[in-house]
Amino acid sequence: MLRYVVHRVLLMIPTMVAISIIVFVIIQLPPGNYLESYIAELQAQGESVDPQKIAFLREYYGLDKPLFEQYVRWAGGMLVGDFGYSFEFNLPVTKVIGDRMLLTIIVSGITILFTWAVAFPIGIYSATHQYSWGDYGLSLVGFLGLAIPNFMLALVMMYLANVYFGTSIGGLMGPEFIGKPWSWAKTQSVLEHAWIPVIVIGTHSTAGMIRRLRANLLDELQKQYVVTARAKGLPPRKVLFKYPLRMALNFFISDIGSILPHIISGTEITAIVLSLPTAGPMLLNALKSQDMYLAGSFLMFLALMIVVGVLISDLALVALDPRIRLQGGVAR
Amino acid sequence: MSASDLAQVPGAADHLVSTAPFDPTSAARLTPEQERFYLASQWMLMWWKFKRHRVAVVSGIILLLMYGSTLVTEVLVPYNLHTRHTDFIYAPPQSVRWIHEGRFVGPFVYELTKTLNMETLRRDYTENTSMPHPLRFFCNGDPYRFWGLVDMSFHIVCPGEGATLFLLGTDRLGRDVLSRIFYGARISLTIGLLGIAISFALGLVIGGIAGYFGGWADLVIQRVIEVIRSFPELPLWMALSAVLPVTWSPILIYFGITGILAMLEWTGLARAVRSKLLALREEDYCTAARLMGARPKRIIGRHLLPGFMSHLIASATLSIPGMILGETALSFLGIGLRPPITSWGVLLNEAQNINVVALYPWLMLPVVPVIVIILAFNFFGDGLRDAADPYR
Numbered sequence: 001m002l003r004y005v006v007h008r009v010l011l012m013i014p015t016m017v018a019i020s021i022i023v024f025v026i027i028q029l030p031p032g033n034y035l036e037s038y039i040a041e042l043q044a045q046g047e048s049v050d051p052q053k054i055a056f057l058r059e060y061y062g063l064d065k066p067l068f069e070q071y072v073r074w075a076g077g078m079l080v081g082d083f084g085y086s087f088e089f090n091l092p093v094t095k096v097i098g099d100r101m102l103l104t105i106i107v108s109g110i111t112i113l114f115t116w117a118v119a120f121p122i123g124i125y126s127a128t129h130q131y132s133w134g135d136y137g138l139s140l141v142g143f144l145g146l147a148i149p150n151f152m153l154a155l156v157m158m159y160l161a162n163v164y165f166g167t168s169i170g171g172l173m174g175p176e177f178i179g180k181p182w183s184w185a186k187t188q189s190v191l192e193h194a195w196i197p198v199i200v201i202g203t204h205s206t207a208g209m210i211r212r213l214r215a216n217l218l219d220e221l222q223k224q225y226v227v228t229a230r231a232k233g234l235p236p237r238k239v240l241f242k243y244p245l246r247m248a249l250n251f252f253i254s255d256i257g258s259i260l261p262h263i264i265s266g267t268e269i270t271a272i273v274l275s276l277p278t279a280g281p282m283l284l285n286a287l288k289s290q291d292m293y294l295a296g297s298f299l300m301f302l303a304l305m306i307v308v309g310v311l312i313s314d315l316a317l318v319a320l321d322p323r324i325r326l327q328g329g330v331a332r
Numbered sequence: 333m334s335a336s337d338l339a340q341v342p343g344a345a346d347h348l349v350s351t352a353p354f355d356p357t358s359a360a361r362l363t364p365e366q367e368r369f370y371l372a373s374q375w376m377l378m379w380w381k382f383k384r385h386r387v388a389v390v391s392g393i394i395l396l397l398m399y400g401s402t403l404v405t406e407v408l409v410p411y412n413l414h415t416r417h418t419d420f421i422y423a424p425p426q427s428v429r430w431i432h433e434g435r436f437v438g439p440f441v442y443e444l445t446k447t448l449n450m451e452t453l454r455r456d457y458t459e460n461t462s463m464p465h466p467l468r469f470f471c472n473g474d475p476y477r478f479w480g481l482v483d484m485s486f487h488i489v490c491p492g493e494g495a496t497l498f499l500l501g502t503d504r505l506g507r508d509v510l511s512r513i514f515y516g517a518r519i520s521l522t523i524g525l526l527g528i529a530i531s532f533a534l535g536l537v538i539g540g541i542a543g544y545f546g547g548w549a550d551l552v553i554q555r556v557i558e559v560i561r562s563f564p565e566l567p568l569w570m571a572l573s574a575v576l577p578v579t580w581s582p583i584l585i586y587f588g589i590t591g592i593l594a595m596l597e598w599t600g601l602a603r604a605v606r607s608k609l610l611a612l613r614e615e616d617y618c619t620a621a622r623l624m625g626a627r628p629k630r631i632i633g634r635h636l637l638p639g640f641m642s643h644l645i646a647s648a649t650l651s652i653p654g655m656i657l658g659e660t661a662l663s664f665l666g667i668g669l670r671p672p673i674t675s676w677g678v679l680l681n682e683a684q685n686i687n688v689v690a691l692y693p694w695l696m697l698p699v700v701p702v703i704v705i706i707l708a709f710n711f712f713g714d715g716l717r718d719a720a721d722p723y724r
Contacts, residue, residue: 018559029575147706149657151664152680152699159689265566269661273684283567284665287574299563299571306562 001318008314012307019303020078024071026299027292057085078300084293088286093297097279101301103190104267104278107201108305110194111263114202115209116252123213124248128240130218138210145207150266154200154273161196197274201266205259216251220244250321256313260306268302378642381719388715391708398705402518409511410490410497412474413674417496417506420444422692423457425501432464440464443495454691465495501694503682512679513698519675521705523590523659524652530594532648535601540632542602543609550606557599565596569658574667582673589668593655604647608640642720650713653706660702676702 039054065073074084083093122142126135220226221244229239271280279298286295362370372380382388401408417423426441442459449456473490477483491497500509542553572592576585612618613636621631662668663677664684671678679698682688688695 014555015559015562018555019562022559022563026571026575143707143710144703146710147653147703149660149664149699149702151661152683152696155683155686155689155696158686162686261561261564264564268564268567268570269665272665279567284570284667287570287667290574295571295574299567302564302567303562306564310562 004318005315008311012311015307016304017075019307020075020300021071023296023299023303024074027074027296028067030290030292078297083297083300086286086291086294088289088291088294093294096294097282097297097301100277100279100282103276104264104271104280104302105305106190107194107197107267107271107276107278108260108263110191111198111201111205111267112256112259114198115206115259115263118202118206119209119213120252123210123217124240124245126210126214127217127221139214142207142210145203148203150200150204151269151273153203154197154270157196157200158274197267197270197276200270200274201263204266205262208262209255209259212255213248213251217244217248220247250317253313253316253320257310260309264302264305374638374642378716378719382715385715385718387711388718391711391715394704394708395712398517398701398708399521401514402521405514405518406476406478406484407486408488409508409514410473410487411508411511412476413507413512413515414672415474415507415511417502417508419446419506420457420496420498420502421504421506422455423496423498423502423506424692425694426459426496426498428467428499429464437464438466440466440492441495441497444498465492467497468492500697501692503679503695509679509694509697512674513676513701516674516676516679516698517701519586519669519673520656520659520677520702523586523593523675524656524709527590527594527597527655528648528652530591531598531601531651532644534594534598535605536637536644538598539602539605540609540637543606544613544628544632544636546610553602553606557602560596560599563596565654565658566661568596569593569662570665570667573662582670585670586673589659589662593658597651597655600651601644601648604644605640608643609636612636612639643717646713646717646720649709649716652713653709656702656705656709 077084081094083097085091086093086096089096122138126138129135221240223244226239226244229243230236234242267278268280268283270276271278272284275281279302283295283298286292286298406412423444423446426444428439428441430436430439432440441464442461443463443465444457445460447456447458448454468490469488471487471490472485473487475483475485489497498508498510500513502508503512538553542550569592572595573589576588576592580588609632613631618631618635621635626634659668659675660677660680663675664680666681669675669678676698680696683692683695683698
């Protein structure tokens with residue numbers, strides 16, 4: 001077990017290195033370097049440029065050095081918690097994105113819980129009542145959830161919530177909590193505001209999960225041990241809960257790997273529409289103004305979230321499933 | 333000595349021996365229906381199976397109609413893509429009526445009259461019900477250049493003389509939303525096809541290399557796929573399309589965006605190809621081909637690919653909706669396609685804030701074809717996937 005955990009964590013390192021190389025390439029893609037356009041912009045506005053600061057930044061990023069050295073500087077800085085400098089905000093990136101990443105993690109986490117809570121009963125119902133009207137109806141709703149772009153759903157939900165509940169749901173917390181340190185009241189406020197984004201983000205992944213859970217459970221229900229159990233006269237409920245459902249539970253954990261990227265993508269675009277203080281709107285702004293170190297750090301963080309999420313789900317699976325634990329193999 | 337000779341032996345018992353010549357294949361002979369079934373080609377079997385999946389067939393027809401409409405968009409819609417009606421800005425949808433003052437007139441619309449509401453500073457449109465304006469059919473309207481070759485002005489339906497026909501309203505420049513949705517289909521639908529063509533080719537080649545050669549090639553490709561898949565799709569798409577140079581022309585941007593979408597989508601296909609190849613290359617017929625000296629290219633192309641091509645086509649169909657949604661999302665955010673290129677996402681870009689939902693809800697209508705096309709592709713792909721396994 002311990003060997004597996006160590007092996008799995010070590011495997012993350014080359015993945016993260018590769019991801020950081022891709023992100024670095026993206027940072028370098030815009031023509032010219034940001035510093036030059038930054039200076040040009042400041043001069044165009046008639047502001048004076050502090051040559052000392054420019055020299056410091058040039059030195060700091062090693063902008064005169066070859067690309068490889070620049071990459072090592074940048075990646076090495078990340079290891080010690082230095083993510084570069086946001087030119088737009090005139091602040092170190094860490095200061096700009098800290099709170100936003102935390103909120104992104106919170107919203108994504110709640111969304112996963114929501115997805116589970118909804119997909120689990122519906123998936124079981126659909127599988128046990130295959131081809132019934134309920135199954136068809138729920139499948140249709142699921143397909144609609146897959147097909148409606150969630151930015152549109154977010155817009156419509158925002159409008160409906162405004163009209164019927166009178167709540168302004170832009171934002172993720174009451175205005176009095178913005179910029180304040182975390183407290184119990186602030187957490188409560190976040191939870192109160194989070195339900196609409198959670199529903200909007202969750203629909204897509206919930207729909208997908210219901211479909212996969214239904215298919216998995218149907219396969220399981222046709223296996224011989226289920227037939228045997230039924231033939232021996234076990235009550236249907238017990239037949240379902242004792243074995244096939246446990247298999248389905250494993251699947252729930254292992255499916256995180258496939259829904260997490262969707263949820264994070266969904267969080268970004270929904271956040272932009274609802275103007276939530278998560279990574280999304282700032283990432284879009286950073287990209288539009290080509291503040292590439294800021295954008296690159298966001299990408300890095302989001303990818304790291306997925307890698308860590310998948311790692312956690314793999315480890316949980318090992319802890320949960322004796323077949324994997326005892327054979328030492330990986331079900332992926 | 334044949335059976336007929338035996339029967340002629342004098343004094344032989346008159347027992348039941350058929351005198352007909354023995355046909356060794358008689359037990360294996362098939363009835364015409366069986367023959368039709370057992371000798372049918374793989375594609376024939378798939379077609380039979382597919383036909384039984386009603387929803388998939390209907391979805392296929394819808395897809396055909398939608399793609400077919402892109403060929404003759406100019407003729408189908410009443411206005412051109414960029415025709416502006418400066419007197420009818422943000423006009424609401426007009427409804428087609430049949431009966432005017434108790435008298436049957438045929439399809440017609442009432443004229444819209446605009447008043448500026450000085451309190452809210454909104455344009456209010458009211459229908460002037462005094463006079464019906466019958467629609468004209470097979471008529472001459474906005475001129476256009478058909479397929480860039482022939483100058484024409486033929487439309488299936490046009491507004492009556494001096495009247496307008498905004499079945500789905502107009503946008504902030506007074507352009508007809510319905511016509512623009514039809515024109516948008518050209519871009520939105522082809523971006524999916526073009527994208528899947530690129531990622532299909534990539535997936536086939538890369539997955540083929542990983543699956544057939546195995547070893548370190550497989551290891552490297554597997555890692556690369558894993559890295560690409562651990563990026564959240566949308567943010568990476570956003571980053572890549574945001575760094576497309578602003579100096580590019582809209583048509584170059586179109587190809588750039590398609591390439592970006594395809595670059596992240598091939599991983600799923602490559603994985604499918606790899607796992608299928610890994611299973612199939614151990615089969616006896618593959619060993620036989622190798623022993624006879626066939627080269628990898630021939631074994632992959634001639635013996636292995638046909639075995640799972642149908643599965644691949646099905647899973648490719650299922651990944652088209654993701655690309656269409658991706659393009660729509662990017663254009664909605666304003667970092668995808670740029671006007672004058674018009675896709676559904678570009679149209680939805682106008683419906684970005686809550687004011688639009690409250691005041692001009694018809695600007696959100698381009699989302700309807702998006703939903704329809706995604707559902708259609710999903711059902712069609714499901715049908716194909718079921719059909720790809722004809723013996724089950």
